[in-house]
Every structure is written in C-alpha cells, then in structure tokens.
Amino acid sequence: MINGKIDLRSDTVTVPTEQMRQAMCTAVVGDDVYGDDATVNELEALAAEMMGKEAGLFLPSGVMSNQLALFTHVNRGQEVILPDNCHIVAHEAGAAAIIAGAQLRTVQNVNGEMPLDIVEKYIRKDPNDIHQPTTALITYENADSDGQVRSLEYMKRVRELADRYHLPVHLDGARIFNAATVLGVEAKEIAQYADTISVCLSKGLCAPVGSVLVGSKEFIAQARRKRKIIGGGMRQVGILAAAGKIALTEMSKRLGEDHANAAYMADALSTVQGLEVYKERQQINMVFFRLKEYPLTSAELVRYLAEHNVVINGEDNGIMRFVTHKYVSREEIDQVVDLMKRVG
16 A cells, blocks of 8 residues: 555555665665766666666656667667567657657567567568668567566577677666566576667666666677766655665566455456456456446546545556555555455
8 A cells, every 4th residue: 555545556556665765765875977976877777787687777657768878779760669569669658750760660479579570571681772772680588567577588589580680789677677577587697688788677666766777898888978968867856766776676576466455366266257367368457358348437436546545547458457565564465356246
C-alpha cells in the first residue's frame, strides 16, 4: 500500500525505502557535469560492472536513456530496426524522430519476439544505394510491457545476426533484473548480447528516479557529450544516485517475490466470473486480463475500485493490466479480488 491506496497501475509507483531515504540524506555530492559527484561515479561504475560493460552514465529517465543511445548510435536519416510495440515506438512520444532524426523500421512482435528472418530481410544490404537509408542499429526489450521475457538463445541469435552485418545492438533493459530473475541468471548474462543497455532504477526497484546507460568507454564518452546537448547534465545529483545504488544491490534481489505475487493474483483473478485471464503472459510482475461478460466496463471498474482505495489503469486495446511490486501484499491482492467478485 502506498499513501493509503493499493496501487496496481505500474511498478513505477514504488517509493524509496527507509534505507534509501537515509542514504539520500547522507550522500556525498558534487557537480556531476564536472565529474565531481562521487556517489554518481560509484553508481555508474556499479551499473557497468553488473552489466559486464566498461562504463555507465546516469540519466533522469528511461526515455532519455533510450533516446540518448539512439542519438549516439545513429546519424540523422539512418534507420533503426525494432519491434512494432516496443517502448521506443509506442511510449516515447516520437522522440527518435525529433532527437536522433532516426527512421524507425518496425517488425511485428510475434509472441514477444521479432522474427529474425524478417529482421535480416529489413537490414539495408547495400550502403551505396542512394535511394535507401542505411541501417544503423537493432534494438529491442529484454522484458517488455507485455510481460514477456526474451530467452538467452534468442538474444544470442540477435547478436549473431547483428554481427554478420556489423551492426550494434541496444537493449532496452528497463526491467533487466526481472528478466534475469525469470531466467535464473545474472544480469550480465543478458547484457553480453548487447553493445549498450538502458537500466531503469525506478521500475520496481524503489529508486525515486533515474536510469543508467552502459556500454564501452568510448561510447559513454560520446553519450556524455550528447547528454549535455539534450539537457541531461545534472549537478549535485548524488542524492538520487544514492538510492540508485541500493536499487541495484538490494532491491533487484527481491523481484522474485513480485513475480510470485503476480502468479498468485493471476490464479485468484481466474476465479472471478466475467474475466479472461492470460496466464501464459504472466512471466514477471504483470497480470493481463480482459473483461468478458463482466458487469462493469473498464471505466466503471476503474471508478469502482478507486472508491475503495484501489488505483488501476483502464484498458489498452481491450486488455487490462495489474502490476505487482514491493508495496502490494497478498492480503491486498485478496482484497482487490474480493472487491471484483462483489460487483453485481
């Protein structure tokens, strides 16, 4: 429960733990643009080490991290191959066109993956053809907003395909620790198949804000300059980085609890008449379902639960999503399911 409400909208609603708040109060800080903030430097080094990369860069948001990756990898007018429903396409307000000047060539997401024969077909093969853009990057999510996790074998095959055409791979690793938990591996086992990774600190990890972009020293040096261009240079931001360090070292270890609670919720919702629950999509901390002959519409359900201090989002293309996190207990899940059963 957060501020007296059961909030199932997203794991972005998690608030800092008491340990984080204490660390933020005592953080050593400096001017990060000058490279003087010791706590930020520690966070960046920690994130890079955990991902098996050389360097990291602290950023205010996951959107800025993804877009900075594109801005650094891609020249204006070049093309990026990516899934049609990924975050960069669907939830970043067309930023790739505005910031990097990139053309996005989307591939249909089939059961959580881009078919690699289509990806290869879409790679521009002739850099001397003046009629075509050139392919500059392949990017995808390792655990997407549909709750699906890419297998290590799939990521390896993407890497091998990219290598054949000398292309870099950027991984939107907003929930990379959720994926690592499902796969039973360290995050660096996933990160090895990408040149750059965006790691979110505030999705389910309780940090108040921020992401870290990791990659080679050369890439991060270029990205640091471009971060300044897009207004991402920050000053005494170690106050935030202190929470980010705990997010990486402590909060990433408890995500299995959220996954188990989501599985519990999927089972419980299956007993509610009028719901169609997509259990096959429940891999991480997300539960998807459709209202099917349920007494309330999506909008009515949002209002009804709000009256009982439960906060949810409405449907998206007919599908509803509940997200578990540190501040959702099994007792609270039972309360929500009971409320939904009592309708009508």
